[in-house]
Amino acid sequence: MKYEPIPNSLFIKNRKKFMDRMLPKSIAVFNSNDVYPIGADSTLPFEQHRDIFYLSGADQEETIVLLFPDAMNQKHKEVLFVRETNEHIAVWEGEKLTKKRATEVSGIETVYWLSDFDAIFFDLMTEAETIYFNTNEHYRQAVETQTREDRFIIACKQRFPAHKVAKSNPILQEIRGIKEPEEIKLMQTACNITEKGFRRLLGFIKPGVWEYEIEAELLHEFVRNRSKGFAYTPIIASGNNANVLHYVENNRQCAAGDLILMDVAAEYANYSSDLSRTVPVSGKFTKRQKEVYNAVLRVKNEATQLLVPGTLWAEYHKECGKLMTSELLGLGLLDKADVQNENPDRPAYKKYFMHGTSHHIGLNTHDYGELKKPMKANMVFTVEPGIYIPEEKMGVRIEDDVVIRESGAPFNLMANIPIEVEEIEELMHG
Incomplete structure (x- = not known):
């Protein structure tokens, strides 16, 4: 990133504001944006979904933030999932977040590779009663493309039909509107x-x-x-x-x-x-x-x-x-x-x-x-x-x-x- 590092205290505060407004026994999940193809092997420059950035500072693709204030295991109250990096990716695409660096950026202690998400998410959903979905309800939105968030919501409803559903957007409208x-x-x-x-x-x-x-x-x-x-x-x-x-x-x-x-x-x-x-x-x-x-x-x-x-x-x-x-x-x-x-x-x-x-x-x-x-x-x-x-x-x-x-x-x-x-x-x- 071109910009100077941002203190992770900002993202820690932002997550606390969100979690303080969550229902008991509820999980909230936030997905990064897709990398959008142009044609052939070309893509648009990546732009992080502003909600996941607001809550974590993680500024790369294939990233998930999970918030579960009532998790039975303390380490699962806040979880960050990032794409597993390796030497090949580093050579071809540049540096990606390691688990250690992801914690430094976000202040989230528990970091897993994205490949572990399905198993960990299933386990945590057995403890939860409600899932917060992050839909776009901005008054100017006119989105026609299916997003990573949209695909997650469809899959989650199929996999967990008995869970209650809540909306992240009203909380985000409230807390993002007032700047730190x-x-x-x-x-x-x-x-x-x-x-x-x-x-x-x-x-x-x-x-x-x-x-x-x-x-x-x-x-x-x-x-x-x-x-x-x-x-x-x-x-x-x-x-x-x-x-x-x-x-x-x-x-x-x-x-x-x-x-x-x-x-x-x-x-x-x-x-x-x-x-x-x-x-x-x-x-x-x-x-x-x-x-x-x-x-x-x-x-x-x-x-x-x-x-x-x-x-x-x-x-x-x-x-x-x-x-x-x-x-x-x-x-x-x-x-x-x-x-x-x-x-x-x-x-x-x-x-x-x-x-x-x-x-x-x-x-x-x-x-x-x-x-x-x-x-x-x-x-x-x-x-x-x-x-x-x-x-x-x-x-x-x-x-x-x-x-x-x-x-x-x-x-x-x-x-x-x-x-x-x-x-x-x-x-x-x-």
């Missing part, structure tokens, strides 16, 4: 790497540069700072491309006078950052561009102040809509009649700002976290309003990542990344 100090530190590192990439760009962007060249500059800076690369598919959208919310082709030449919207950020140690900035290709905003930009920035700043303990996510977005409506009126994009006659299910502001303002961020860019309960301290959210005006071939989005605190304003993990018009212009001309 170590996690916030890792996310700050991801944000700091993102800052380096963005500052690099301000001296690079000019008329004639291609969007993919900007992407390449970022990737260079991210990887040289111990990141695997982008936390999500980068959006580098100049001119009218900014009005396509998930524009990822990045294949247009940047033209003088255009704005360029960049939704790009680094990961670090599997933790995401999520940044949006919009800058002028020529290095200076026009009067109209500046008006729209500052309107978005005001909404971002005011919305950030609403992220405090006790805030409800749905109500927060309604308030953000009111903030945006006011700015759109000021810009002449809406008039009072538009607002008075709006459909409550499709408010007038949605014509120019059609996405949400905030989402949880952490091990996933759109992270786990409870959305129907009041916000709590140490939740981390994006704040990302935007105004999109196809008729003016302009789109502006500005986004930072912030930590909710017990009292006072949220802590901005991206506070050092240039955001004001004057600073951006000065750095682009520097």
